[in-house]
Amino acid sequence: MASRPAIVMPDAVAVVTGFLRAALKASGRPVPVVSRVPNPRPPEFVRVQRIGGVRQTPVSDRPRLDIHAWAETESAAHDLAALSRALLDQIPGVRDGVTVYGVSEVGGPMWLPDDQTSAPRYAFAVEIHMRGRAL
Incomplete structure (x- = not known):
């Protein structure tokens, strides 16, 4: 029985x-678009953080x-x-060598x-389906 290759999932963030x-x-x-809140904080920025998710298929x-x-006013945030x-609706395709479905x-x-800080902030959550790569 042949074994499947190990699949490494991409760094979605x-x-x-x-x-x-x-x-x-x-x-x-x-x-700035970052994975951690910068110090010092710029007046406006976006943070992307992985909060979970699952393996969709053996290879994705x-x-x-x-x-x-974050922004200076509620309206700007x-x-x-x-x-x-x-803009995230446009992410499907190959991004930095990663296939995004x-x-x-x-x-x-x-x-x-x-x-x-009570700074103005809006948030939303998405799931991104992307392909891994064989080792």
């Missing part, structure tokens, strides 16, 4: 932060990601989250002021 950084810049909104992953958008949400929203935008 790295793929999505890279995609969003470039897409936001191309849309005229060049804000379906990570669940929280996307948080909403608009940055809305733009990020719209699709994106599904699992939690729509919600007002979520920063619990430490």
